[in-house]
Amino acid sequence: MEKIVLATSQIENIAEILEPENKNIWAWIGKAKKMGLSDYALGILPKLRIHEENEMEGLWLSAEEPEYIAEILEMENNSISLGKVKILELCSHAVETLPKLKFHGEYVMERLGLEALFSEHTAEIPKIENNSIWIGKMKRLELHFYAIEILPKFRIHRENVMEELVLNADSPEHITKILEAKDKSIWIGRVRKVSPIEHAKRIKGKLDFTLITPDDQEENGGD
Template identity: 50%
Template sequence: EFLKTENNSIWMGKVKVLKLGSYAVQILPKLKLRDGNELEELVLGGWLPEHIPKILGMKNNNIWVGKMKKPKLTGYATKILPKLRFHRENELEELSLTAYCSEHIAGMLEMENKNIRIGKVRKISLKGCYAEKIRSKLDFTLMDSREENGGA
């Protein structure tokens, strides 16, 4: 029943840290953050494919997460990255992606290079033997060097 709730219909107000794991990841599109909110940390962990099926069916850039400092996506939740839409002026302190098997990044490898807009980032942490394989798909600017690095 809960998953039938409309997207962006659960008002969250001001949130600093949002951690969703397992089946709870599926409520992410249902949440509506306050305009101007800046998350310190967004942690998403999906350990089974059934933790994220409805989100994968959504269009890319369809889940507004606004401004944040440290998004951390682990396991199957890594596949959600293309669905997230960051604030255009966002500056991430660190983007952390962890993918230990090919299923964690399935679908992303077929995307064009620099197709997943991240924005400005101070540090990118790609963990697991598969996370590095999607680096070329990320469109980001390292803040220290001010150069386009995704795909390089």
């Protein structure tokens, strides 16, 4: 199956699919190459039991209200396997589910994008220890608005070479907590391009990264 999109703000609309006897439906959904799950439909994700070697073109998760992800937040960290996903985007409260997701150890993701327009979308983030969310390898990492707060929580593969890191903060409130960090205390690793937008330029000194030049030379970044 090429693509499936499920979205509902009414739990009764998806209750039948969540029943244990519908494992065949879960298996069918889990074979989609592209998948979008919104609001209560996110409840399907833990049921899919995606094999770690499964390859998916894209996965988009969004939750506008905290109750839509309440059950997922009660799960253990790294308990929801995603297999190999080329593009992963989390929006709104779905950003808070990131610690629950399990990434493939060596697969290089094309893009990981997080967007949190409001502070309540990242309410659970301060409870997470720094360097505890394994995100492995990716070519492009995009953090928009309050999602920037999650940056110190990441644990990136030591061998990763990122093509671009995009940090987008159009309000000073988006970077308040990052500004409290020590200089060069947020490890990024090797990256070819760092693109801070608007207020995000103020936190560049907090990042510890090695800049890879076009001729593959290495320079200390974050200065």
